[in-house]
Amino acid sequence: MSSTPAAKIATAAEIAARRALTRATKPIPCYAVDQIPPKKGGEALYSELGTLVANNKAKLVQELEIPARDAKYWDVQQGQLFRIICSHGPQVADMNCWSLSNPKEHFYSSKTRQIHASHLTTGDRLWSNMPYLRPLCTIVHDTIAYGWDEDGAGVHDVIGSRCDPYTHHLMTEGEEFHHCCHSNLTRACIDSGSLAEEHVHDVLNVFMCTGFTHDTHQYFTKPSPVQVGDYIEFLAETDLRVAASTCPQGDVSLACGGGGEPVVYPLTVQVYEMNDKDMLKNAGWEPSQVSQYSRSHGLK
Numbered sequence: 001m002s003s004t005p006a007a008k009i010a011t012a013a014e015i016a017a018r019r020a021l022t023r024a025t026k027p028i029p030c031y032a033v034d035q036i037p038p039k040k041g042g043e044a045l046y047s048e049l050g051t052l053v054a055n056n057k058a059k060l061v062q063e064l065e066i067p068a069r070d071a072k073y074w075d076v077q078q079g080q081l082f083r084i085i086c087s088h089g090p091q092v093a094d095m096n097c098w099s100l101s102n103p104k105e106h107f108y109s110s111k112t113r114q115i116h117a118s119h120l121t122t123g124d125r126l127w128s129n130m131p132y133l134r135p136l137c138t139i140v141h142d143t144i145a146y147g148w149d150e151d152g153a154g155v156h157d158v159i160g161s162r163c164d165p166y167t168h169h170l171m172t173e174g175e176e177f178h179h180c181c182h183s184n185l186t187r188a189c190i191d192s193g194s195l196a197e198e199h200v201h202d203v204l205n206v207f208m209c210t211g212f213t214h215d216t217h218q219y220f221t222k223p224s225p226v227q228v229g230d231y232i233e234f235l236a237e238t239d240l241r242v243a244a245s246t247c248p249q250g251d252v253s254l255a256c257g258g259g260g261e262p263v264v265y266p267l268t269v270q271v272y273e274m275n276d277k278d279m280l281k282n283a284g285w286e287p288s289q290v291s292q293y294s295r296s297h298g299l300k
């Protein structure tokens, strides 16, 4: 009987050399954004999309207000623009989105984070989960454009999941709280008639300023820099159902569960349609398509 010889256990010197190699190697970004297919219609089109409303080239077709400590859903047709607007005071929003025709296809924050960065801004795309993996929408205007501060913080993160009543229950010895973003989004899902709690997923933390501490690498927040008049604007790359919650933490200037009563404001949502209906088509844009991978996975 032959058997595979056992791998030789590395010597202490080999282990030390391997550790030293890791520490000495500069970070290697896993995904090069320039390797993903370019945006259909080109960067010039996407730059222009962020200016259409200001230049009266798009008209308002839908507007709604998300009350404080609550969530709303809205539908957006492919090729329409939508905004989440700071309309009353500094406030963050937890956003979910789904393919309108298939609730199983939703925003996939971890792959979006791997492809782009821990925080999103103009030009970044919100990708959907497997087996679909396509852009659901693209950010065309971010009035905050915070970049990174010296603590490594940025705005609009895809690292936090969402505040939820289960963690709250765990950390408060059983307290019941029904206005966490997860519960707010659950109510909005049920209100939509096509979604339920199981469809709530990890969010885009709109306007939220977060990072990881340099020393202990813990998730931290700072007061959001958002001010009345700021907004984030998206192009719908396919027909979407979108929902957003006004987080009960308000501008997140207090630690979760850290006491104090956060001030919470409503937010406004607007959906716009382009005046020139052929603008996107003429530029070569088309709705995103789900992944064409065969899904054979090496199975015989």
Ligand SMILES: [Zn+2]
Residues within 6 Å of the ligand: 094, 162, 163, 180, 181, 182, 246, 247, 248, 249
């Ligand atoms: Zn929240």
